[in-house]
Amino acid sequence: MKAREVEGLDPAAPLRPNAARIVRARLDELRSFAPFALEKPASQAQHDMRIAAKRLRYVLEVVAPCFGPEVDAARSAAKRLQSVLGEIHDYDVMLPQVWGIESARRLLRERRERRFAEFVELWQAEAETWTALERSLDDHTFSLQKSKSGGGKEID
Amino acid sequence: MARAREVPGFDCEESFAETAVRVVEVRAAEVFAHSEGVLEIGEIERLHDMRVATRRLRAALEVFAPCFPRKRHRKALKRVKQLADALGERRDRDVAIEFLEGLEEEILEGDRPALAAMIGRLREEQAQANEDLKPYVAAKRLKKLRRRLHGLVGKAKA
Numbered sequence: 604m605k606a607r608e609v610e611g612l613d614p615a616a617p618l619r620p621n622a623a624r625i626v627r628a629r630l631d632e633l634r635s636f637a638p639f640a641l642e643k644p645a646s647q648a649q650h651d652m653r654i655a656a657k658r659l660r661y662v663l664e665v666v667a668p669c670f671g672p673e674v675d676a677a678r679s680a681a682k683r684l685q686s687v688l689g690e691i692h693d694y695d696v697m698l699p700q701v702w703g704i705e706s707a708r709r710l711l712r713e714r715r716e717r718r719f720a721e722f723v724e725l726w727q728a729e730a731e732t733w734t735a736l737e738r739s740l741d742d743h744t745f746s747l748q749k750s751k752s753g754g755g756k757e758i759d
Numbered sequence: 760m761a762r763a764r765e766v767p768g769f770d771c772e773e774s775f776a777e778t779a780v781r782v783v784e785v786r787a788a789e790v791f792a793h794s795e796g797v798l799e800i801g802e803i804e805r806l807h808d809m810r811v812a813t814r815r816l817r818a819a820l821e822v823f824a825p826c827f828p829r830k831r832h833r834k835a836l837k838r839v840k841q842l843a844d845a846l847g848e849r850r851d852r853d854v855a856i857e858f859l860e861g862l863e864e865e866i867l868e869g870d871r872p873a874l875a876a877m878i879g880r881l882r883e884e885q886a887q888a889n890e891d892l893k894p895y896v897a898a899k900r901l902k903k904l905r906r907r908l909h910g911l912v913g914k915a916k917a
Contacts, residue, residue: 614776621775661818669771706867
């Protein structure tokens, strides 16, 4: 899955507002998969969402110092999402491979069910984490804009 | 899994392009630092660490793409992706073998020979993936990649 293009980045502008744009884009991307990935058999959407979680996590890893502690919470949540979706993906890959080994198939199907339930629970539990992340991006970029140019935009 | 190294001098008020140089330099160094012993099949964590470092470098190159000359960036990213893919092919087999070995005790006894045969097939694939990986982690190839990344960073500095 190709990452979506982030509009309006400016290499000459400070890192922080550029980083905020990238994080927002990656968060939007992650959220866009949720309605599909929350359907139990939607293995492709779950795989895409795992990639989106990974992209968000890696961006946050780089730019964490530019924002508040909410970024650390979001990074941990993205890591947990990536991990549970990764396990689901492993079962999806393994299931066809153990074709004919019925006790193994049964075990993998049961485990996939459990991980899927964990994923749904995690996604619901972390809703506030993403909202807090957005708030933190807004707070840090807005306060900077105000202090530097009386409210003018830094990028664009 | 190895933690990402701190980026010295990282400053959120510095320009996006200057940060790009700092981050890519550190992430590239991490890849080469983890290249030792990755072909040893008995030590699968070594390959895992290099793969994670390669993914971090790839992520940095993607995040900071607008800061680099387009053509040089595209070529460098392509080489990093090729390395990541070759590492990934080996890693997939490492994980699958570990995973299936973990099932052995939990499945019915009568199913165990079939599982053992499957693990055997995966071991053959793992050995092939290791052979395929060899040229990508050869000293000469890594040196060339290092030079390419150095050149990319140099252009961004200029």
